[in-house]
Amino acid sequence: MNESRQIVVVGGVAGGMSFATRMRRLDEHARITVIERSGHVSFANCGLPYYVGGVIPQRSSLLLQTPESLAERFRLDVRVLTEVIDIDTAARTVTLRDLAQGTTSTLHYDELVLSPGARPITPPLPGIERALVLRDVEDTDALTQAVAGAGTAVVIGGGFIGLEVAENLVARGLHVSVVEAGEQVMAPLDPEMAAIVHERLREHGVELLLGRSAAAIGEHEVRLDDGRELPADLVVAAIGVRPDTRLAEAAGITVGPRGGIAVDDQLRTSDEHIHAVGDAVEKLDGLTQESTLVPLANTANRQGRVLADILAGLGGHDRPTLGTAIVGVFGLQVAATGWSEKRLRAAGLPVRVIHTHPFSHATYYPGARPMALKLLVDPETDTIRGAQGVGEDGVDKRIDVIATAISGGLTASRLADLELAYAPAFGSAKDPVNMLGWVDQNLAGGTTTSIQWHELDAALAAGAHLVDVRSREEFEAGAIPGALNIPVDELRERLDELPQGELVVHCAVGVRGHTAARLLSQAGRSVANLDGGYKTWRTATR
Numbered sequence: 001m002n003e004s005r006q007i008v009v010v011g012g013v014a015g016g017m018s019f020a021t022r023m024r025r026l027d028e029h030a031r032i033t034v035i036e037r038s039g040h041v042s043f044a045n046c047g048l049p050y051y052v053g054g055v056i057p058q059r060s061s062l063l064l065q066t067p068e069s070l071a072e073r074f075r076l077d078v079r080v081l082t083e084v085i086d087i088d089t090a091a092r093t094v095t096l097r098d099l100a101q102g103t104t105s106t107l108h109y110d111e112l113v114l115s116p117g118a119r120p121i122t123p124p125l126p127g128i129e130r131a132l133v134l135r136d137v138e139d140t141d142a143l144t145q146a147v148a149g150a151g152t153a154v155v156i157g158g159g160f161i162g163l164e165v166a167e168n169l170v171a172r173g174l175h176v177s178v179v180e181a182g183e184q185v186m187a188p189l190d191p192e193m194a195a196i197v198h199e200r201l202r203e204h205g206v207e208l209l210l211g212r213s214a215a216a217i218g219e220h221e222v223r224l225d226d227g228r229e230l231p232a233d234l235v236v237a238a239i240g241v242r243p244d245t246r247l248a249e250a251a252g253i254t255v256g257p258r259g260g261i262a263v264d265d266q267l268r269t270s271d272e273h274i275h276a277v278g279d280a281v282e283k284l285d286g287l288t289q290e291s292t293l294v295p296l297a298n299t300a301n302r303q304g305r306v307l308a309d310i311l312a313g314l315g316g317h318d319r320p321t322l323g324t325a326i327v328g329v330f331g332l333q334v335a336a337t338g339w340s341e342k343r344l345r346a347a348g349l350p351v352r353v354i355h356t357h358p359f360s361h362a363t364y365y366p367g368a369r370p371m372a373l374k375l376l377v378d379p380e381t382d383t384i385r386g387a388q389g390v391g392e393d394g395v396d397k398r399i400d401v402i403a404t405a406i407s408g409g410l411t412a413s414r415l416a417d418l419e420l421a422y423a424p425a426f427g428s429a430k431d432p433v434n435m436l437g438w439v440d441q442n443l444a445g446g447t448t449t450s451i452q453w454h455e456l457d458a459a460l461a462a463g464a465h466l467v468d469v470r471s472r473e474e475f476e477a478g479a480i481p482g483a484l485n486i487p488v489d490e491l492r493e494r495l496d497e498l499p500q501g502e503l504v505v506h507c508a509v510g511v512r513g514h515t516a517a518r519l520l521s522q523a524g525r526s527v528a529n530l531d532g533g534y535k536t537w538r539t540a541t542r
Contacts, residue, residue: 004029004031004361005030005031005110005111006030006031006033006107006108006109006110006111007023007030007031007033007109007110007111007112007113007311008033008094008107008109008111008112008113009032009033009034009035009113009115010035010084010112010113010115010116010247010281011034011035011046011114011115011116011117011278012034012035012036012041012042012078012080012093013036013041013042013043013115013117013136014045014115014117014278014279014297014300014304015115015117015277015278015300015301015303015304016034016036016113016115016277016281016304017034017041017042017065017070017304018300018301018303018304018305018308019029019113019115019304019305019307019308020032020034020070020074020076020308021074021076022304022305022308022309023264023308023311023312024074024075024076024436025074026308026309026312026314027312028138028369031077031087032074032075032076032077033076033077033078033079033107034070034076034077034078035079035082035083035084035094035096036078036079036080036081036082037081037082037083038080038081038136038137038138039080039081039098039137039138040063040066040080040136040137040138041065041066041067041070041078041080041146042063042064042065043062043063043064043136043137044061044062044064045068045135045136045297046297046429047061047062047135048062048134048136048139048140049134049161049164049165049167049168050142050164050168050290051140051144052134052140052144052147052165052168052169052172053167053168053171053172054168054170054171054172055168055171059137059140062137062140062194062309063137067079069081079096080164080360081098081100082096082097082098082099083096083097083099084096084247085097085104085247085249086250086251087112087247087250087251087274089251089252089271089273089274091108092108092109092110092273093106093107093108093109094106094107094109094112101317106380109273110273111273111274111275111311112241112273112274112275113274113275113277113307114247114248114253114269114274114275114276114277114280115276115277115278115280115300115304116245116246116247116248116278116280117135117244117278117279117280117295117300118178118239118241118242118243118244118279118280118295118537119135119241119242119243119244120133120134120135120237120238120239120240121215121237121238121239121240121242121537122237123218123237123239125214125215125216126215126216126217127159127217127218127219128217128237128471130217130219131156131217131235131236131237131238132146132234132235132237133236133237133238134161134165134236134238135241141215143165143236146233146234147169147172147174147234149233150174150231150233150234151165151173151174151175151233152174152175152176152177152230152231152232152234153169153174153175153176153177153232153233153234153235153236154176154177154178154179154214154222154232154234154235154236155169155177155179155235155236155238156179156214156222156235156236156237156238156239156241157175157178157179157180157237157238157239158178158179158180158182158184158185158208158210159185159186159187159238159239159240160186160325160327161238162178162180162185162236162238162239163178163185163186163197163201163329164221164327164328165238166178166201166206167204167328167329167330169236170204170205170206170330172450174233175205175207175231176205176206176207177206177207177208177209177222177230177232178201178206178207178208178209179209179212179213179222179230180208180209180210180211180212181211181212181213182210182211183210183211184198184210184334185197185198185201185208185210186327186334188323188325188336188340188388189334189336189340189388189390190340190341190342190388191342191540192307192355192453192532192536192539192540193372193374193388193390193447195542196332196372196390196539197311197329197332197334197390197538198210199539200329200330200331200332201329201330203330204330207230209224209230212224212225212226212228213225215231217235218232220232220233220421222235233335233399240530241279241295241486242259242416243259243260243261243279243280243281243282243293243408244279244280245259245260245261245280248261248269248274248276248280251271251274252270252271252529253269253270253271253274253276254269254270256282256291257282257291257295258282258291258292259282259293260280260281260282260283260291260293261276261280261282262281262291263275263276263280263282263318264319265280265317266310266316266317267281267303267306267307267310267317267318275307277300277303277304277307278299278300278303278304279295279296281303283299283318283320283321284318284320284321285320285321286319286320286321286322286338286407287322287338287339287385287386288325289320292321292323293413294321294323295366296321296324297322298311298324298541299321303318306318318369322337322338322403322406322407323336323337323338324336324337324338324399324400324403325337326395326399331392331502332390332391332392333371333389333390333393333394333395333396334389334390334395334398334445334470335388335389335390335392335395335396335399336386336387336388337385337386337387337399337403338376338380338384338385338386338401338403339376339385339386339405340376340386340388341353341374341376344376344385344386347520349378349385350378350379350380351377351378351379351385352375352376352377352378352379352412352440352443352444353372353375353376353377353438353450353452353531354371354374354375354376354377354412354436354439354443354450354531355372355373355510355531355532355533355536356373356375356432356435356436356439356509356510356532357370357372357373357508357509357510357532357533357535357536358370358371358373358428358435359371359394359428360391360393360394360427360433361393361394361424361425361426361427361428362425362427362428362429364424365424365425367393367425369391369392369393369394370391370392371389371390371391371392371393371394371395371398371432372389372391372532372535372536372539373387373388373389373395373398373432373436374387374388374389375387375402375412375415375439375440376435376477377412377440379444381411382411382412382413382440382444383411383412384402384405384406384410384411384412384415387399387402387403387493394427394432398431398433400431401418401420401433401498402415402433402436405418412436412437412440412444413437413440413441413444414437415433415434415436415437415440416434416437416438416440416441417434417437418431418433418434418437420433420434422436439510439514442514445512447518448517448518448529449517449527449528449529450520450528450529450530450531451504451528451529451530451531452531453530453531453532453536453541454536454540456480456504456511459502459504459528460482460504463501463502464501464502464503464504464528465484465498465499465501465502465503465504466480466482466483466484466503466504466505466506467483467484467485467486467498467503467504467506467516468480468483468484468485468486468505468506468507468534469485469486469487469488469491469505469506469507469512469513469515469516470485470487470488470506470507470508470512470534471487472485472487474508474534478534478538479507479534480534480537483506484497484499486498488512488515488516488519489506491516491519491520492519495520495523498520500523500525501526502527502528503520503525503526503527503528504527504528504529504530505517505520505527505528505529505530506529506530506533506534506537507533508533508535508536509532509533509535509536510529510530510531510532510533510536511533513529513530513533514529515527516529538539
């Protein structure tokens with residue numbers, strides 16, 4: 001190591017600070033300077049909405065470190081309220097502007113690390129200057145102050161941040177409207193999974209306006225593209241983020257096809273002495289190895305650590321990302337990893353789809369909560385392409401297991417063989433992840449055939465007959481139009497009542513439907529099981 005080398009880090013949150021502290025642990029002699037535009041470093045940006053809602057009561061809880069504590073423990077030169085306004089790649093210097101004093105200065109670097117993060121998207125709407133965003137502690141202070149005198153709020157955007165903000169504004173007693181230009185919230189989910197989230201939002205008083213866009217923001221209202229006006233004492237723009245590449249582009253650093261800073265697997269940019277990590281850089285998609293943008297804290301922190309290892313001479317490389325993420329929505333855990341069905345189909349990729357509706361733990365133990373799981377599989381290779389989960393408990397564990405399986409190269413059928421911790425209070429002897437593997441084995445081996453909720457109408461129009469194998473009581477409480485009800489326990493004795501031709505069977509969630517399909521196929525009938533049963537169909541089509 002060069003004991004005199006100067007390392008300058010632009011951005012003091014997540015990736016930047018993970019790099020700086022890891023670098024110090026590996027190299028006691030390097031001079032490490034961290035430049036941060038805002039007034040705080042190393043703050044818990046993922047916790048900002050929960051401070052607004054009062055879930056996190058103390059503002060100080062968000063401030064994990066201060067310039068003083070970082071100087072004392074790590075001998076880092078941390079400069080807040082300071083902005084890098086220019087990079088001279090030939091001289092290897094950065095020009096700094098002190099935002100409090102207005103003065104400028106120049107700082108030399110041997111290695112420069114860019115971690116500027118992502119900046120909120122603010123569309124050019126009339127009145128957009130009134131909309132608040134939530135990116136740093138200063139934004140949080142402004143939003144908290146605005147909430148104090150407000151009774152109504154409009155959140156523009158139904159993504160992760162938008163829904164977290166909406167929930168926390170409801171917790172503060174506001175009437176909240178969420179405006180989402182798409183037909184559903186949370187784009188990484190498929191529509192039948194997002195429908196569960198829609199129901200929960202509406203149950204808690206959120207006015208959900210899908211397929212609508214904000215056209216203008218007035219003093220006390222937001223006008224939509226259909227002319228409707230929503231009362232809005234405050235407005236939050238949570239439309240999304242884009243990589244902050246302004247500094248890199250001005251310095252001639254290459255930007256990739258998705259609009260983020262282009263880096264190699266050593267996190268090196270087009271300049272050999274400039275490196276980049278975090279939300280500002282493009283990543284490799286874990287399924288296609290193509291460029292993608294994934295603004296997640298886990299990824300940013302890992303990149304910072306890996307880059308420190310590389311610059312310290314320990315080696316290492318960046319890894320592709322699956323985009324594994326989770327959000328809480330009024331008690332629901334909503335999680336996803338990998339690709340969705342709609343994305344796979346849009347790309348023209350084949351997909352095997354599996355829906356299940358297990359419980360979080362053994363049902364005989366108090367407190368078991370239902371969940372909806374969805375597994376997406378390449379039918380040709382049995383490779384897991386993605387998974388989604390929605391429920392009040394246990395979703396995080398199942399999606400994490402599946403994400404780990406994808407990273408480890410396990411096929412979907414191998415999920416059946418995983419040895420997972422079990423006790424009645426924590427899971428089931430047949431864990432939901434194992435169950436997904438068993439369903440996949442049945443489909444892959446031809447033991448059963450399934451049909452999706454969005455394929456049912458076409459199958460019936462082509463002449464198939466629908467058989468509901470639930471109990472009479474369940475059937476009378478609600479049924480798919482045109483279905484013939486023959487409970488599964490009576491099916492053997494009533495085979496002659498079945499119409500000729502192709503059959504589609506279904507139960508509540510798919511288990512009894514599988515039993516019926518096996519019985520009928522061994523009786524010589526051509527039959528498919530409605531994947532996920534009546535519950536998936538009803539949620540998706542309601």
